Amino acid sequence: MANNIWQAQLNIEAHTLKPVELTLDHCIKCNICVTACPVTAVTDLFPGPKYVGPQAGRFRHQGQPSPDHSVDYCNGCRVCNMVCPTGVKIAEINGRARAHIVQSGQVPLRRKLRNNLIARPELMGKFGQPLAPIANGLLHSGFGRFFAKLLLDIAPNAPLPRFSGERFSRWAHKRRDAVRSDRKVVYFHGCSTEYFEARVGKAAVQVLEANGFEVIVPSQNCCGLPLLSNGEFAAAQAYHESNIRHMVDYVKQGYVIVGTSTSCTLTLKEEAPEMLAYHTPDARLLTANTFDIHEFLVHLLDAGELKTDGLRPMPLTLAYHPPCQYRAHRLGRPSTEIMALIPELTIIESQAACCGVGGTYGYKAEKYDITMAVGKPLFDFVQQVHGPIAVCDSETCRWNIAAATGVPLVHPIELLAAAYGYEPEGPLAEVMT
Amino acid sequence: MRTMETEVLVIGGGATGTGVIADLALRGFRCALVEKRDLAHGTTGRYHGLLHSGGRYAVKDPKAATECIEENVILRRIMPHCIEDTGGFFVVTPWDDDAFGDRFMQGCRDTAVPCEEISIAQMLREEPHLNPEISRCFRVPDGSADSFLATQSVAALAQAHGAQILHYYEVKHLIRQGDRVVGALCYDLVKDEEVAIQADLVVNAAGAWAGKIAHTAEVEVNVRAGKGTMIAASYRIVNTVVNRCKMPADGDIIVPVHTVSIIGTTDEAVPDPEHFAIEPWEVQLMMQEAAKIVPGWRDLRMLRCWGGVRPLYQETKVADTRDVTRAYTLLDHETRDGVAGFITITGGKWTTYRQMAQVTVDRVCEKLGTVRPCTTHETVVPNPFEQGHGRKHHNLGQRLADVEEKEAFGQLICECELATRAHVEHAIIQGEAKTIDDVRRDVRVGMGPCQGGFCTYRVAAIWHELKKPPIEETNVTLRDFLQERWKGLMPILWGPQLKQERLDELIYLSVLNADHLPGPRASRLGPAMYEPGTAWESEHAHV
Amino acid sequence: MNSMANDVLVIGAGLAGLTTAWQASRHGKGVRVIAKGWGATHWHAGCVDVLGYWPVDSETPATNPAATLPDLLAANPQHPYALVGLARLAAALGGLQHLCSDAGYPLVGSLDKNWRLPTAVGAARPTCLAPATMIAGDLDDDTPMLLVGFKQLPDFYAHLAADNLVQQGIPARHVVLDLPALAGRNFTTAVNLARFMQQSDFRAAVAQAVKPHLGKAARVGFPAVLGLEEATAVHQDLQVQLGRPVFEIPGLPPSVAGMRLHRILKAAIEKNGGQVHEGMEAIGFAADGGRVTAVHTETSGRPRQHRYEQIVLATGGILGGGIVTNHAGEVCEVVFNLPLRHPENRLEWFRRDFLDKQGHPIYRSGVSVNENFQPMDGRVLYQNLYAAGSTLAGFEAIRERSFDGVALATGYAVGNLVSN
Structure with missing residues (x-):
């Protein structure tokens, strides 16, 4: 391991993980996942993680059209993985099965269009954010919602965010008071911070700088998770490859990547490589050197290097x-x-x-x-x-x-x-x- | 003692026997078949499930290769629901001779077995888990066969044409009057009584047991039992039949059948088809050889191990060679031994069962002085279990697609193999199941990873509800099936499957306390166990 | 709540691990439980089996574990119960009863008597502590019973259990309900039935459907689905509505009754400031000077280190995943690679009958420990490492019906040891 947590670990072992489907071999059918699944608890449209994961997995054949569809009701929360006593990667098996459904052309056109739209927050952000007031008005109007449902089957009460007035990266790049230091970290802001909640990114930069880090905000793409969870693997892989290209050189210089979006960091670390079976040496480097911001801060805390004095009380x-x-x-x-x-x-x-x-x-x-x-x-x-x-x-x-x-x-x-x-x-x- | 009478009596309810009875029935003979356990309980239900393209014999036995490809085409046409069109590869691994590939190609050309060489990149695209060190790959029209379903289907066809199928009828001895066999004395295991069946002609299709049957009529037929040991991995690690491209040897083929992948097989002569062991060396050897084809094999979960006995015929007298190929043997005991009313068909392989039946029934016609043409090559065999799938090849996803279409999630009794309550009820009632193991052969309950852990209780409960036997009978039926599953687990229990078995113990002993239920611990319908394995080394293994 | 000291790290969240953590946290220790997933509580019946059969090939169950245990200890001085001692075993049972009572879910019984509770096939199951929701089924009482099944629940068959009970002299009848609330559903599991049971209108429909079938039944048995967190209230309400005692019968896993115990123990640990993390698999460790200095867990990115003063191994045996085997016949402990007692000859792993009375020798494999539950290899291997539950060698939990008792007692003992 590197001496300091902020120093990237470059000596990475070759990939040895089994393909996620093979983990179904460990299932002993005990139903613990079924007891924990929050979706099967509320609907019988989803027959449960054991059925759609390790059981149905034995009946799927990459060379044939997908025989099943109920797996689409998995919401990807991964609670099943967490409680499984034998290590079956149920959620990933489900994600790959869904991709197979998509690839076999079994998704109706309207749904496919919708999924491709909502799975591209970057695209929505690029077009919507510059027109923030108009776009927000439209998206949050009854009129806009009505047409979203009519045309695209988007839930009328869907929890849509509001575009920010300014993109986070613009704020980051135009700052004059940025800290310069030899201790550098790369910040992966993700789409939500970039287009909707710049304040989260600002807070992350402030905390990192308060601890003496210079924060690099590289050019970056969507992590690809929304595409992965909609089974659009080719597009997700394009994003993932682009992110690797944008960030791996920083890692090779010894800097780690820190993110505030837990799903983005999980995607960079694990979901993209596992779901896409994409394990190049550069992808491995990214996996080993990406941190959720609090994971990173706890490491600093354990090493006695986190600023903990003079914190303002918050009653x-x-x-x-x-x-x-x-x-x-x-x-x-x-x-x-x-x-x-x-x-x-x-x-x-x-x-x-x-x-x-x-x-x-x-x-x-x-x-x-x-x-x-x-x-x-x-x-x-x-x-x-x-x-x-x-x-x-x-x-x-x-x-x-x-x-x-x-x-x-x-x-x-x-x-x-x-x-x-x-x-x-x-x-x-x-x-x- | 009960008595029965028929025109032709067939002994043996494997592929050959059911093939013969179906052919007899289609040609209008009155006929009956006796099988000492359930149909396909013997060798037919214990093979690796290969539908031969003929490739395996292309170099070694060209006549057998040609027979195979002819029958391959016919079976795909007449019983598509029993066949999965997996295709087959012959692969040259680093342990094999590269040059054998050319001999193989030539052999296929000479025997009309379709064969094309494909690139290793293409092979890996189709089968990513194969050894990337494989140097050559040839594609042939192998397939995988559901021999349980096929036997059931053929038997149902025979029944539809008036044949009688009597299972759990064990032949005690043939009945001989002078130099003529006139029937067989049988024991009905279920009713616990003897039944004498009179027949004009008896066809001995008892496979590896044919020698024993003939012996009871004082006719010597030297059929040796060649044990083959196979192991099923719990998952379809390959979707194509994969053969090593070399002379046939131990552990040189992986067959994807339904939800599992089967590595086979050894070939060991055993003195008795009933009593043999699965030796630890066989298991080790299968694991080692499978890993040459699929490098990750040893880390896969092994589900089950079994041994089948090939009938290996060795002629000690002058053979009647007219209708015989090296692949199977038809013995007319009237000309061979001077014992009339009795013929034996033995040897062969599942793929050629129909042809064996055809030559046998041709001989029956001759013996009974009638001419009736064979139609089995053009008679479609319906699926007795499900209407509508009869004309399509089976495919892996079919059961899942059915459950999804009907949203029958709540109907699953065997969750691993997706067998529904309707399947189980059909097997118990229409299938006349005598044991839960019979239900298994019909609808695959208990054949998945938990090996009956969750479904044995459910099936026993449905059994009890439908058949309403005395409760002790249900209890012993449940225990017999647990023991039947254990039989095939013991040789391969390690890793996740060992963990599974401990969970199954927790369920049946601790949660259910099924070992303290009223009734006997085991019945005569329970499994015949393998002998304990002892040998870690073999002198006979050839790889 | 997280500034607790790093005192005790428990690996494993079955009954043994949770009990250890509960005890240690009760003594004010900073405790973290890390577990690959959930386990034993969800598989077993939700009772505490202490000793059901001794000798294990006995046809009749032990009626009084306290009286039978000395025979077990005399015959097997290596048994985990010998290390615990009867006094600590009794204290552990009492402690759990106290905890569960405080949680409003009483566990009834004592070491002096085994209940004989009906199983889902209708056998009599000896168990020491059972939830109050189950004890009216006791078969020492031969009053008539009605067993209630649900057409849509595939894990419980009332007719099979009833017929076996009749065969054993208990007047039992059955009824299978086909309720409209379940009829239109795609599937029904024990857990979602338990959730339905927490709705009063569903319960009323159940009671309404059962009443016409009551006849002379003095008690009514249901599959163990009478609620999750509200089990006691569900149970009492059904008793009131049906006007007679009601009891639950455990069926196939998952165990709703076991989930309740899991929930109570986890809540107790968290209330005492401890943490329980599932999905965290221990994959290695670091040691220095005869002490374990850190345990490594697998994460999405890179192993995480946990540095704790005391480490407790409660990963279970072959079933729990603490001990793994492979095709080469190797038997290994997964975190510390501790030496194990196991059958030397692989051909002796199994006996020929699945239901063999003595059990299969491989399942007796485990870690040898000293009287302080410290793994030994002639000497103590790590000064701060302890083992509890099915990881321990030398007993046959399932044949003895001691699965929960050993887990509870050793977890209790170790939880107290690491707190001193």
């Missing part, structure tokens, strides 16, 4: 939902550990499996009700805690919980940045005043 009691895409990193609860450093802040962690949104899943008309049913225990919890805001690491979950509960949500890094004394923006700013 708040807030609900926190560790999103399933975060738990899927299998790191424990780094965000909880970091938030615990903030004086007077009380965090109440949800026990809910999933908010239901599953990335783009909850945007689809046919799945919206399932999403709301899956998320109900969480929504109830957030309302019971009754904080002025709630906290969650993942953007689509934040949007979904906010839309369902009316409680605004923030990313935990915003709390730390505020505790470091930076001026918050958005919902946190209103709470702090």
Whole structure:
């Protein structure tokens, strides 16, 4: 291992992982995954992770049209993977099965168009953000929603975000007060920060700079997860390859990549290589040197290098939902550990499996009700805690919980940045005043 | 003692026997078949499931190769639902002689077995788990066959044409009057009574047991039992039949059948087709040889191991060679031994069962002084279990597609093999199952990774509900099936499958306490276990 | 809540691991449980089996575990119960009963008596502690019972159980419900039936459908699906509606009753400030000077290190995944590669009968420990490493019906040892 956590690890072992489908060999049929699956708990349209994963997996043949369709109701939350006692990569098996359905041309045209649109936040951002006021007005009008449902089967109440006035990368590049240092990290902001919630990126930069890092914001693409979870593998691979091209040289110079979107970092680390079976040496380098921001901060904390003095007290009691895409990193609860450093802040962690949104899943008309049913225990919890805001690491979950509960949500890094004394923006700013 | 009478009695309910009875019935003979267990309980149900293209014999035995490709074409036409059109590869691995490839190509040309060489890149595109060190690959029209379904289907065809199928009828001895066989004395295992069956002609199609049957009429037929051991991996690691391109040897073929991949086989002469062991060296050898074809094989989950006994005929007298090829043997005991009313058909392979039946029934016609042409090559064999799939080749995804279409998720009894309650009920009632193992052969319950862990209880409950036997009978039926599964697990239990078996123990002993239920622990319909394996080394293995 | 000291790391979240963590956290230790996934609680019946049959080939169950255990210990001084001792075993049972009572889900029984509870095939199952939701099924009581099945639930068959009970002298009848609420569903599992049971209108429909069939039945048995977190209330409500005792019968996994125990233990650990992380597989460790300095877990990117003072190995045996085997006949402990006791000759792994009374020798494989549950190889291997539950050598949990008892007792003992 490298001496310091911010030094990239370049000596990577060759890929030895088995293809995800072969992990089905470990299934002992015990049904533990079924007990944990939040989707099968609310709908019998989804026959459960054991059935669609390791069982149906034995009947699939890459050379033949997909025989099944119920797997499409998997929302990709990965709770099954987390509880499986034998290590079956159920969610990835499901993701690859869905891609096979898409590749065999079994998705109706309207759905295919819709999936391709909602799976491209980068495209939407590029066109929508410059016209933010108009686009927001349209997307959030009853009129716009009506046509989205009519034309594309997008759920009329889908938790759509609002475009920001300024792209995050523009803010990052035009700053005059950026810290310069030999300790550098690369920041992967992802689409949500870039187009919708620049404040999260600003908070991340502030926290990293407060700890003495120079933050590099390279040119980058969507991580490709929405495409992966819609079975559009070719397009996802194009994004992934592009991201590797944009970032691997920094890694080779010894810098690690830090991200605030838990699903983006999971995609760079694991989902893209595993789902796409894409394991080039450069992809491996990226996997081994990408960190969720709180994972990174906990490493600093363990090494005694995280700034923990002089944190501003935050006398708040807030609900926190560790999103399933975060738990899927299998790191424990780094965000909880970091938030615990903030004086007077009380965090109440949800026990809910999933908010239901599953990335783009909850945007689809046919799945919206399932999403709301899956998320109900969480929504109830957030309302019971009754904080002025709630906290969650993942953007689509934040949007979904906010839309369902009316409680605004923030990313935990915003709390730390505020505790470091930076001026918050958005919902946190209103709470702090 | 009960008595019965028929024109032609066929002994043996494997591929050959059912083929013969179907051909007899189609040609209008009154006929009956006796099988000592369930249909396909013997060698037919214990082979690797290859539908030969003839490629395996193209160099070694050209006549057999030609027979195979002829029958291959016919079987694909008459029983498509029993066949999966997997295609086959012959591959030259680093352990094989590169030059054999040319001999192989020539052999295929000479025997009319279609064959084309494909690039290694193409081979790996189609079968990414094959050894990338393979240097040559030839494509042939091999397929994989469901020998259980085929036997059931052929038997059902025979029944539809008036034949009687009597299973769990064990032949105690043939009945001889002077120099003539006039029938057989049988034992009905289910009713526990003897039945004498009179017949004008008896056809001995008992495969590896043919010598034993003939012996009861004081006719000596030297059929030796050649044991072949096979192992099923729990998953379709390949979707094409993959053969090593060399002279046939131990462990040189992987066949994808339904949801599993089967590595086969050894070839060991055993003194008795009933009593033999699966030796540890055989298991080790299969694992080693399979890994030469699929390098990750040893890390796959092995599901089950079994041994089948090939009938190896060795002539000790002057043979009647008129209708005989080296692949199978027809013995007319009237001309050979001076014992009339009795013929034996033995040897052969599943792929040529129809042809064997044809020559046998031709001889029956001759013996009974009638001329009736064979029609089995043009008679489509319907699927007795499902209407509508009869004209299509089976494919891997079919069951999944059916469950999805009917949204029958809640109907699954065997979740691993996607067997539904309707399947199980059909097998119990229409299939006249006598054991849960019979249900398994009909509809594949208990054949997946959990090996009956979850479905044995469910099937026993449905059994009890439908058949309403005394409760002890249901209890022993359940225990017999658990033991039947254990039989084929013991030789290959390690890794995930060992873990699975411990979960199955937790279920049946601890959660259900099924070992303390009323009734006997085992019945006479329970499995005959393999002898304990002892040998780690073999002097006979050839690879 | 996360500034707890790194005192105790427990590897494994079956009954043994959870009990260890519960005890250690109760003593104020900073505890983290890491587990590849969930396990034993979800597979077994949700009772605590301590000793059901001894000798294991006995046809009749042990009626009084406290009286039979000395025979077991005399015959097998290496048995984990010998290391625990009867006093600690009793304390462990008492502790769990206390915890469950506090959680509103009483576990009933004592070491002096085994219940004989009906199984889903209708055999009598000896168990020491059972949830209050199950005990009315006890077969020492021979009053008539009605067993209720659900047409849509494939994991429980009331007619089969009833016929076997009748055969054993218990007047039992059955009814299979075909409720409209389930009829239109694509599938029904024990867990979603348990969720349905928590809805009062569904319960009312069940009671309404059962009532006409009650006849002379003095008690009514259901599959173990009477609610998840609200089991006690569901159970009581059905008793009131049916006007007689109601009991649950465990069926095929997953075990709803076991899930309740899992939930109670996990909540207790978290309430005491401990953490339980599933999906975290221990894949290696670092040691220095006879101590384990770190345990490594697999993550999405690179192994994560966990540095704790005391380490408890509770990964289970062959079933739990703490011990793995392979085609070459190797038997290995997965985290620390500890030396194992196991049959030397691979041909002796199994006996010829699946249901063999003595059990298959391979399943007795495990880690040898000293009286402090420290893995030994002639000497203590690591000063701060302990083992509990089915990872331990020298017992046949399933034939003895001691699966939960050994896990609970050794977990309890180790949880207390690491707290001193």
